[in-house]
Amino acid sequence: MKFLVPGKIRHKLNGWVIISGIGALTALLPSLYILTGLLGKPNENWAHIREYMLLDYAVESLLLAGGTVAVTVIVGVVLAWLTTAYDFPLRRFLSFAFVLPLAIPPYIAAYTYGSMLSYTGSVQAFMRNTLGWTVDQRYFNIMSMKGAIVIFSLFLFPYVYLITRTFLEKHSASFIENARLLGGHPVSNFFRVVLPLSQGAIVGGASLVAFEVLNDYGVSKHFGISTFTTAIFKTWFGMYDVDSAIRLSGLLMSLIIGLFIAERWLRRRRRYHLPVNRSTPLRRMRLGRVPGVIAATCGMVIAMLSFFIPVAQLAVWAVWTYEDVWNDRFFRMIGNTLFVSAVAVALLMVVAVIAANAGRTWRSTFTLVSSKLLSMGYSIPGAVLSIGVLAVFLSIDKRLAGLYEAMGLGTNKLVLSMSLIMLVFAYIIRFLAVGFNAVDAGYDRIGDRYSEASRMLGYGMTATFFKVELPLIRGAVLTGAILAFLEIVKELPLTLLLRPFNFDTLATKAYQYASDEQIHQAAIPSLIIISLGFVSVCLYQWMGRRGKG
Amino acid sequence: MKKKYIVKSLLAALAVVLILTGCASNGGSKKNDTEGSSKGSGVVNVFTARHYDIDFAMFDEFEKKTGITVNEIKGTAEELVERMKREGESSEADLFITVDGGVLNYAKESGVLQPIESETINGNVPAELREKENHWVALASRARVIVYAKDRVTPDQLSTYEALTDEKWKGKVLARSSSNLYNQSLVASLIELNGEEQTLEWSKGIVANFSRDPEGGDRDQAKAIVAGIGDVAIMNTYYVGQMLHSKDAEEVKVAENVGIFFPNQETTGTHLNISGIGLAAHAKNKDNALKLIEYMTSKEGQEMLTNGSFEFPTNPTAELPELLKGWGEFKKQSIDYAQLGVHNKKATELLNKAAWK
Known part of the structure; x- marks a missing residue:
């Protein structure tokens, strides 16, 4: 056991660490609350859960997550490599289009494709009515394990793509150009240089994908796949057993913490130290005519499937249902969605930066574990996390009851848990991982030397942060903010339960229809969500380009 | 220098908290009648x-x-x-x-x-x-009924929920997943009426007769009938009503090609x-x-x-609206609905045991 000597503590303990310590503790409470579910004695339902659900459902979950991660890594990395290292027709458009699927919530995509490919869907209706073909239904059945992997992969691969591309664009040039100079075959360069070099970025993206899949309920429920999350909800909604549901979530959470530790441990010696000097961007090689056309075609197919086709289908449905669905309340919903997302993103990024900074200056197992725990919110189903958040806020409210009374708000009042604060807090806990990963990667990239130089030249930590580090990691902060924004705009289970009275967002509206199988009616709110995502992706691209120049 | 930044950040945080609590009481309710709540x-x-x-x-x-x-x-x-x-x-x-x-x-x-x-x-x-x-x-209330393919099944072949486990429906029955409330509730009502053991047998029988693993929602079962995947499906009436009024001509066609059968009319009544x-x-x-x-x-x-x-x-x-009138009068399950809550847990367990996905 290694303990810090007192003198060292005094030296290391500064405002940053204290603030992030307090923040971490608060933010950890809901996750810890769920983990404590593991401690109690299992009740009489547990035997049934263990016998009929636990193992089977966990296996299905792993298959789904494993399959999706495999496909997204292959697709994401290859596309990232292709668009950074080569030039081919439509490259600029495609490198932008590959980010767009992030704007589409996977469960909306699942409903859209499920409906499109169904017997009455546009695809089969066209074949039947226009072409006169009768088709075998089996070929159109997307509602299966394979189908779910396809849906998740189409709409989650951008995580891997985006993070890997950002990394390759900025940091791989010298390695790759050396490899090229040394006459390496492009394929062998890809496997021997690009892959090992970008493994950190790939793992970062892949873990976001795995989290999304593991905590999903919408897609697997609609497709009839029994995942671990299904087990949690069957226990809660079918057997009315919240305690066992929390226990299952605790199990899921510890499984994921285990994966984290294993990943760290496996990669402990394989860290690549990148040159910190601003490396020149990679020079793109022109692909020949045939390979260029092939690359463009494959890229177009992926872009069509993962964005343009579902959006076109939703647009058709939106036209059908426009009269029934559209009303002035949508403006309010758009306002609500934007407001709560913007506030949550701003706070989230502040927390992410503080946490990343503290973790960097005060390297210890404690900060490592707590920064990982802070990211835990991303791994468990939102509905369960919402119970953790609710528990924390209700207990704060009860403790503050005296204060509320003194303020003249009335006795027995719930103030915090009836306000947006609870929802914003929940968003931060849930999506901190997204912001934190991006900022942490940014810090990794600049290394310690700028900060050290600044400190030696007399700036304090805070001044160093604002004057030296922040300008350097601005891009990373922006990436994190955009990704978090995209997530929050689409977020559903937390918003559903934790919002104040009458606070409708676009996502809750889309859910209202989709949950009642009125997928056509859900098209309008879904399209607005997608447009917001689209605008933020454009903004991000534009700022990125401006930043370069 | 350092203090200044920290003070600034704390002030900013405080401001955000104030804005948010403010919104909680202002943006929260539809009208500006906040104190009313x-x-x-x-x-x-x-x-x-x-x-x-x-x-x-x-x-x-x-x-x-x-x-x-x-x-x-x-x-x-x-x-x-x-x-x-x-x-x-x-x-x-x-x-x-x-x-x-x-x-x-x-x-x-x-x-x-x-x-x-x-x-x-x-x-x-x-x-x-x-x-x-x-x-x-x-x-x-919604009736959970049997929906059938008009071109392949005649209503006189149908009788009860229980009869769907019959050999003649092998590979022809459709239903959605057991994580769905409607199915849990139907099974809970059968537990109330027929007892646990018989209902487990029934669930196993239905699973054995499935034409495919459960997937999709209630509407998807109706579509699957018209697509020829199965002949009969357990689903709620009101989805058929909604499909008949859909903007999608194809969905209307589906709804027109399926018949609605209210089961258990001679026995315990249709589940509501x-x-x-x-x-x-x-x-x-x-x-x-x-x-x-x-x-x-x-x-x-x-x-x-x-x-x-x-x-x-x-x-x-x-x-009643015309559509519901057209379905006619039917005998409803007469059970104590409160019992459904009592049996719901059993129903979930039983569906798990029967491997109803």
């Missing part, structure tokens, strides 16, 4: 797990008529119950609305409801559609899934809450509801 003048706070446009249209209509503002928080029923339970006496909830008798009973068992005392409501809704001590009253409303145990706007229940169960409210959602009204004086 705490003082009990002119508002009623609804926790609802029914997310249908028609419900909100009814709330609007009620607001227009009475001037009482309806505030709502939505969620899944079990989540809302959990929230009310945890909030305890401080809870702002006045009313709880949800689909499914089982959940209503769970809410009652969790102690978040209190008896509704109103002669008007008792007059609106028959006793069998109210909980024994009036902890909740039913607002609407009910939606209901309960008065929160710590309701602070009790009078307004009762007024809203009275309105929602009135002839007028019920007619609005059934025309909007194609559910069956629970007020017998309400006139």
Whole structure:
């Protein structure tokens, strides 16, 4: 056991660490609350859960997550490599289009494709009515394990793509150009240089994908796949057993913490130290005519499937249902969605930066574990996390009851848990991982030397942060903010339960229809969500380009 | 230097907190009547797990008529119950609305409801559609029926839910997954009527006759029939109603090509899934809450509801829309709906045992 000597503590303990310590503790409470579910004695339902659900459902979950991660890594990395290292027709458009699927919530995509490919869907209706073909239904059945992997992969691969591309664009040039100079075959360069070099970025993206899949309920429920999350909800909604549901979530959470530790441990010696000097961007090689056309075609197919086709289908449905669905309340919903997302993103990024900074200056197992725990919110189903958040806020409210009374708000009042604060807090806990990963990667990239130089030249930590580090990691902060924004705009289970009275967002509206199988009616709110995502992706691209120049 | 930044950041954080709490009380309610929600003048706070446009249209209509503002928080029923339970006496909830008798009973068992005392409501809704001590009253019901392919099946081949396990339906039965409430509730009602053992056998029989693994929603089962994947499906009537009124011509075609059969007419009756409303145990706007229940169960409210959602009204004086009239009178399961809550857990376990996905 290694303990810090007192003198060292005094030296290391500064405002940053204290603030992030307090923040971490608060933010950890809901996750810890769920983990404590593991401690109690299992009740009489547990035997049934263990016998009929636990193992089977966990296996299905792993298959789904494993399959999706495999496909997204292959697709994401290859596309990232292709668009950074080569030039081919439509490259600029495609490198932008590959980010767009992030704007589409996977469960909306699942409903859209499920409906499109169904017997009455546009695809089969066209074949039947226009072409006169009768088709075998089996070929159109997307509602299966394979189908779910396809849906998740189409709409989650951008995580891997985006993070890997950002990394390759900025940091791989010298390695790759050396490899090229040394006459390496492009394929062998890809496997021997690009892959090992970008493994950190790939793992970062892949873990976001795995989290999304593991905590999903919408897609697997609609497709009839029994995942671990299904087990949690069957226990809660079918057997009315919240305690066992929390226990299952605790199990899921510890499984994921285990994966984290294993990943760290496996990669402990394989860290690549990148040159910190601003490396020149990679020079793109022109692909020949045939390979260029092939690359463009494959890229177009992926872009069509993962964005343009579902959006076109939703647009058709939106036209059908426009009269029934559209009303002035949508403006309010758009306002609500934007407001709560913007506030949550701003706070989230502040927390992410503080946490990343503290973790960097005060390297210890404690900060490592707590920064990982802070990211835990991303791994468990939102509905369960919402119970953790609710528990924390209700207990704060009860403790503050005296204060509320003194303020003249009335006795027995719930103030915090009836306000947006609870929802914003929940968003931060849930999506901190997204912001934190991006900022942490940014810090990794600049290394310690700028900060050290600044400190030696007399700036304090805070001044160093604002004057030296922040300008350097601005891009990373922006990436994190955009990704978090995209997530929050689409977020559903937390918003559903934790919002104040009458606070409708676009996502809750889309859910209202989709949950009642009125997928056509859900098209309008879904399209607005997608447009917001689209605008933020454009903004991000534009700022990125401006930043370069 | 350092202090300045920290002070600045703390001030910024404080400002955000103030803005957010401000929004909580201003942006929260529809009108600027924020204090009302705490003082009990002119508002009623609804926790609802029914997310249908028609419900909100009814709330609007009620607001227009009475001037009482309806505030709502939505969620899944079990989540809302959990929230009310945890909030305890401080809870702002006045009313709880949800689909499914089982959940209503769970809410009652969790102690978040209190008896509704109103002669008007008792007059609106028959006793069998109210909980024994009036902890909740039913607002609407859907029949879970057998839908069949008109070109391959004749109604005289059909009789009961139980008969669907017959050898002749091997590879022809369709149903959605067992994580769905409607199926759990149907199975819970069969447990009440036929006992656990028989119902387990029944579930296994249905699983053995499945034409494919359960997937999709109720509408998808109807589509699968017309696509020729199976011949009969267990689904709710009101989805057929919605499909008939769909903007998608293909969906209308599907709805036209399937028949609706009300099973168990000679025996125990067709299973109804009910939606209901309960008065929160710590309701602070009790009078307004009762007024809203009275309105929602009135002839007028019920007619609005059934025309909007194609559910069956629970007020017998309400006139049915043409579509529902066309389906005719049918015998309903006569069971104590509160028992569904008691059996729901068993139903889930049993469906797991039968490997109904």
